[in-house]
Amino acid sequence: MRSEFGRILRFACSGAGILLAALGINALLVHAGVHTWIAYGITMAVQLALGFAANQLLVFRERRTTPRLVAAYLAAASGFRLADWIIYVTVTSLLPAIPLAVVQFTNAVVLQAGKYLVYRVMFTNRSAGQEAAG
Secondary structure (H helix, E strand, O other), rough: OOHHHHHHHHHHHHHHHHHHHHHHHHHHHHHOOOHHHHHHHHHHEEEEEHHHHHHHHHOOOOOOOOOOHHHHHHHHHHHHHHHHHHHHHHHHHHHOOHHHHHHHHHHHHHHHHHHHHHHHHHHHHHHHHHHHOO
């Protein structure tokens, strides 16, 4: 139970740091004249890379990287990012008065629980399976 709480705390902290970076990147891109939807797509690509590194090294402390793990992570994270992007585009199109950062922050918070559960299974089951086989 204690290690699970530690993982959840590390997941929340690393996610918050990545979110802050993403808010800054998105704001800079939009300020530079990049269309909001494209800027958010670029921002999400950066978040994917940072998220994999944080989840692998800080949250679940998995040191071994395999093509299968990377592919599974990218597939799961891309699904979450697609949902995130669809919500972002829909809300910013229908309710343009809402600040972009508010929409981005809300999406991140709403999707976090699902991400944690999926990534926990992905990283911990892989590790346990390799230890049992080795």
